[in-house]
Amino acid sequence: MISFVPPLSRLLLWPSLIIALALWLKGGASVGGGFPAGALAGLAVLLQYVTAGRDQTRRFVAVRYAAPLAGVGLLLVVGTAFLPVLAGYAPMSLFPRPDQQELGVGGLHLHTALIFEGGLMLIVFGLVVTVIDRFALRTDSDAEEEAGP
């Protein structure tokens, strides 16, 4: 019997990533945020590792460079937090300031909190995917070791 899980999980990849993106962008206004977005995206990749295997999943650039992505995320987080200091604001000042007008259309509002949340998302995604990848690598090599002569 051909399992329905692999094709279904392949189908699920893009929708879950889009939902993750939505969680990130809508985080300021409703349920969501960078952290769950990163976790969800990581889970989507985890599913691919389980069903399609390490080599298939590593075709995606974001999966191969997950650890550097976490570094980029940290830079974004630290940058959002401390760059305002250079301009004379307190650390962790977000823009637009509370008394300033917001820019945005519909549910999407431009706010530096989005960059911050994006950093969180990248860090969480990078952590989850890197750990999965290392585990998969270890199990693969163990399997080879056992299979070897």
Added chain:
Amino acid sequence: MPLLLPILLALACAPLAYVAGRWRPGAAAWMGALGALAALGALVYEWTQETTRLVFPWAPSWGLSLEFTRDGLSGLYASMALTIGALVVLYSRAYMPHHLAEEQRPPGDEVRFQGLILAFMAAMVLLVTVDDLLLLFVALDLTTIISYLLIGFDREDPESRAAALLSLVLTGATSVVFFAGAMTLGLQYGTFSLPLVFERAAQSPASTGALVCLAVGALGKSAQVPFHFWLPRAMAAPTPVSSYLHSAAMVAAGVFLLQRLYPLFAPATDVRHGLLVIGFVSMGMGSLMALVADPFKRVLAYSTIAQYGYALVLVALGSEGAPLYVAAHAPCKAALFLTAGAVTQVTGKKKLSEVGGLRHALPVLAGASAIAAAGLSALPLTVGFFKDEVFFHALAKEGPAFMAAGVVGAGLTLAYTLRLWWGLFGGPRPSAPAAPAAPPLLVAPVVVLAASILLGGVLPGLLVTPARAAAETMRGEPSTLELAYHLDARAENLLAVGAWGLGALLFATRNAWTPALSRVLNAASHVGAERGYRLLLLQLDRLSTWLHEKEVRDLRDRVASVLVPTGLLGLTVLGVTPLRDRFTVGTVGPADVTLVMALAFASAAALATLRAKGHLRLVLLISCVGFSLAMVFAFAAAPDVALTSVLVETIFTLLFAGLLALLPRERLKLAQDEAQNPRGRDRLAGAVAGASAFLLSWSALSHLHVDRVGAQTVRLAKAAHSPNVVAAVLTDFRGLDTVGEMTVVVAALLGVTSLLSLNLSRKGKKQ
């Protein structure tokens, strides 16, 4: 902006030298020296300008700014660091190729060495120019770090590495103490800006504790008793390092700090008396050790300890000659160090007992170093004469006991300097074949320094302006320092003549007392500070080993070693904070039934973990707890938290299951057996940790201030353009916490990556 020009030029030296070194290794030194001279020119130009202070606010909300000053002290010390830095870099052009060849290292490392020297020079210029307590500390630590790299430059040599580590530990630890003092002052006066601190200190004097902390930092840097023993050890460094760091730069930094911060010390007579004692002790001890030491760099090292003891005495007495003393000592000591390096390079010997009669082979070096030696021992017609004049002038005001101590100190100086110079150049011509001539570039810096020493001695008027300016900065009042020769029977002259007589007498009779003195000093070294330092390190090492063994012997003990102290801390906190109605029980209405059911499910799953067999089952039970709690959050109208916990629980469960596949089966079985048979202390540890967590949560939940926190947060979240309160708290209100947490996550990521790759590569090797 011209105020920053010397600093910027000095900072540019090291990169420029590096680039020049990429083109051709020999060019690095010339480029660096050129940069240093340009910075010196900029320094002179800066003195013709009006601006004396420059302030860049960089975190105004924290009251922090970058402040630079142009005053007498910074001018004197910066020009000293730049001039001697340029000469030392040129000298290293001639010295390093030979040294590197001996150490069997590629000649290209010369560029790295010169880059480090120039970086040190920049750090020193920065240190003397900043006008802010925090920046002082930063620059101080910069010099410490670069000096570590420089002293340990011969990284193949274990002695060099040990010496570098010792100096890093001692000067680093003392500069942390300095930081503590700086923070105390900053908090006491509400600012780190030095002029403001001085102004406010005039009304309310600084606390003694803070001053002692600052003084400890300075004493460590200046290698004064009881932190002196790193300096002789640091002589393992290549000679250019010793001649720069240990004459004009690093050790000068300590005394410089005291001079810079003198307005704080002025009213604190107790601290100054302590410094005075330390200065005299360092003076005596350093001089005596210098009289018997055999390796000539060690003689100079002990002499440095003694000479900075003099400078410390001058600072402690509040004498206006203190900056001049350091400035007059630096070229003499640097020239003698450079001479020692040249002798070692030419003859290959490092000890006084192995060389002699070199005046025939190295006449120019002998002459130049004779002038430097005369300067160090304060003979007339050299700049050194005035360093002793100001010294005696300060002591003459204090009384006969001080004058006697001064005469003995200066006499010892003359004796060991004579012994050093005579040991190198005097005596019969060696019977061995004549040593080859020294390369001109190796001798030229010594000649330049000797010329400057003579110039300062013949035309003392040139020195009056900078010395007065520095004294004015130090003491904050106009200076009347006079430098001139007086041919009369004033106290200073009599004391100087007495010192020369004593020194000559000691030198003439040296064969009679040297063996006895070296025996006494040898015996004394067994009870000295160095021994205390070693014992302390040994005991700390033992303690850490003991703790480590206790902790890692057993996985359960390791967990307990985290949980039990935390639990005890929590219980203590509950015990000492008086709170009314600490533990209240709320009401449960019909609407809460779903909540209670979810909680009951979570508790049941948690209890079931106690009896679970097999790790996979354990993981599933723990995730059951997590999912039930997510349900609780969902019912309690916290969709954000619920969503995040569902996602995190899912990832946790899957990763944990993946991890179990990686662990060896026997290990898992062993752990399972252990978990099924808890020992008495495991139960106790669990009880303490559990009770503490339970009581703390209960107490916290009994004191929810719904109106105060909740309503306020919702209102503020709206203002912060983030209707989602959780997001507003995470990104805005507690944003810095989030930054910290994310840093921890990335650190964990790095740890996981490197640990797992490490294991893998080890396995690969085994195959």
